[in-house]
Amino acid sequence: MLTIKDIMNPNLKNKESELILPERTKLRDISINTIQSVIHEYINVTDESGMLVGAVKTERLYYLVLKQKESEFMQILDSMDSGIIAIDRDTRVYYVNYAYARILGVNISKILGRYLSVIEPEASLLDVLKTGKSQYVQDKLVKSVNAYVDTDMHPLIEEGKIVGAFSIFTDVTNINKLHNEVQRITEVAEEYNRQIQAKEILEQQKIIGESKVYLDCVNKALKVAPTDTMVLLRGENGVGKEVISNIIKEKCARSNKPFVTVNCSAIPNSLIESELFGYEEGAFTGASKGGKMGKFQLADGGTLFLDEIGDMPYEMQAKLLRVLQEGEIERVGRQERIAVDVRVIAATNKNLEKMVSEEKFREDLYYRLNVVSIHIPPLRERGNDVLLLTDYFLKKYCEKYHRELDIDRRVYHCFLQYNWPGNVRELINVIESAVILCDGRTINLNDIPEAIRTAYREKTQAKDKVEQRYTFGDRTLKEEVEEFERELILHTIEKFGGDKEKAIQALGLSKRSVYRKIAKNGTRN
Structure with a gap:
């Protein structure tokens, strides 16, 4: 329950006053008539020994005592764990409980009896008072005490009129900490499970590797495998891009469908279109009787692995892009289009970004292929x-x-x-x-x-x-530095065939400095 001590100003002492109140006096026990009879601006406050410890403004005390008398429920609110603040229609704070002070880290005497519109003009509670509409703010950070609170604000209405507003503050810091810890542990467990899953996949497919960078690469492949999105595998020659492509193939919904590999760098430019899309009988000299299906048709319903995509001829890239966008191919020598359902995995050891800037690789094809990029680390x-x-x-x-x-x-x-x-x-x-x-x-x-x-x-x-x-032995750091300088000067002079002028220029030192070091360190002429 609020006392005089909660609202007094300890910096005000020996004010002119005919009334003195002990600091432990409860506001509810003070008579309104007693305060009304006071003619001075302040009332002095004493401690148990009778020593003056501060003063309280008479008008402020009268206002708060009056509000305490009017609100019988305040004694109940004092014992609540949630922080509560209440203001009247003029935005004056007439009630604050101890939980509010504890949660928000404020001194009750700094706000009780004062106008909220003055001490905190941006407070949301003022909007509630103005509009008459309740508000709820969740997980608001109070920076001054590093605490999170949920705030429930409502207007006070009597006979259809807004007469004030109040806020209930609930400290959810510990709940948030618990939630964050649970989330952290969950993420650790998930990461651990991903690592185990990655190792199991490697063992099943007889793939060797335990380093984090490689397991992360495998985990990424496992994540993207169940989807139908395009994947671009990046890495140097010999890192095992085909191994990662096989992991994706084995763990996707198309695992029991065709998996066709095309090495774009191994096919002559003149044949790559017919290899990918197929051709009709008589399409060109030497064409097989009855024509031939291309890799896209062979992979229909399954996966097509385009290895060394960076080596694909520039003019062919536009045709590949159209197939990826429309899902249809045109066999060489045939006008009619054929629908195909193929998931594409591409791989390259080239810097495609640089090739795009040099106009050696189509930018639109690059973005079409680079939906999910997986970097395979070098050995x-x-x-x-x-x-x-x-x-x-x-x-x-x-x-x-x-x-x-x-x-x-x-x-x-x-x-x-x-x-x-x-x-x-x-x-x-x-x-x-x-x-x-x-x-x-x-x-x-x-x-x-x-x-x-x-x-x-x-x-x-x-x-x-x-x-x-850099093993000093019995010499000091200064001696070691001087010895290093001697060796460097000697080496540079020898490098330029004994020409000290060129050596001095190469060392970036002044002639005087070099000759001084030569004389000091005994470097031979």
Whole structure:
């Protein structure tokens, strides 16, 4: 229940007043007649020891005591967990409970008895008072206390007239936190399930990979598989775009229908139209008797995988676009169109965006194909997947060539360091070659291609050189820097055949600075 302490101003003391009230006095216990008899502007307030601790404006106290007397239900509202504020027809705040102060982090004395239109002119409660229409605001953030509240606002009506309005504030911060935590845990569980599903798919189809970047790629393929949308697979040569296309095919509604693959880069420009759309008998010299069905017709009802789409001739791209838009083909030598129902998956290792800007690939076809784009990571970004793939293909080719081999750990380390420009395809070739050529029972560095060994040696030597260079020993950092400068100056002078003028220009230093460092560090002339 509200007391004098809740509404007093502690900064006002020793005001001229014939009435003094203890700070613990409840507003409901104050007599209206007592306040009416006060002639001074303020009433002083004391604590239990009788010391002055503040003052309250007489008119404000009279207004609030009067409202307390009029509203018998306020004692009930004081005990509620929801925050409540009430204003009269003049927007003056005549009631605030303690829950309101706690939820919104405000001091009751700052608002009680004051005009809401003055202290918070943008308050929604003022609109309710003006229009007489209730409002409900959900999950409003109170930045000052970092809390979320639901606000239920209603007008107060007596005899058909609006006499005030009130708001009920419910703190939903903990509910929101619980909801967010449940949502977070759900998302974690879903992500975990997706990872498990991806691994199961990989195991079922004997696809090797556990790195997050590769599992994310597989998850994306699994998401898009049940739909009929077009998919564009992006990635370098040898990353396994056909593997991802097979995952999509196996998990789509067309899985038991034809899956036809076309390598756009392997078909001569003069034949690609007839390969895709087919031709009629006599359409051109050498045409088969009775004509021939094209890849689109062969894939009708199923999936067509257009590999190396970036190599498709520019003039052919317009015809492909029309087929994708209209779902109809025209066989070479035939005017009548044939309806086809085909899902298209395209793949490329080219930068299509650059090709579009250079007008080597049609922009409209690019956007038609690029509905869902899946990037397949190169082997060098897949971490320890290279070791899993190595073991898998070692076992495969040992069985094929009837050999029992293992791999020296230095080869594993070498494979992890190598950049694999040819990706998985290159790794497969390296393993097969090593299985065939290995003379002993263990594949070592001598059994792998010289290019890979050379790259490994260069990286190892560079690392050793860096470690050696930056091992200070007994020298200070300053001495190390001076030694580095000496080596750099010496190397640059030698590079220019002893011509110091050219060396100075290349180093970007002043002549004076270079000669000073030469003299200081003892660099030979």
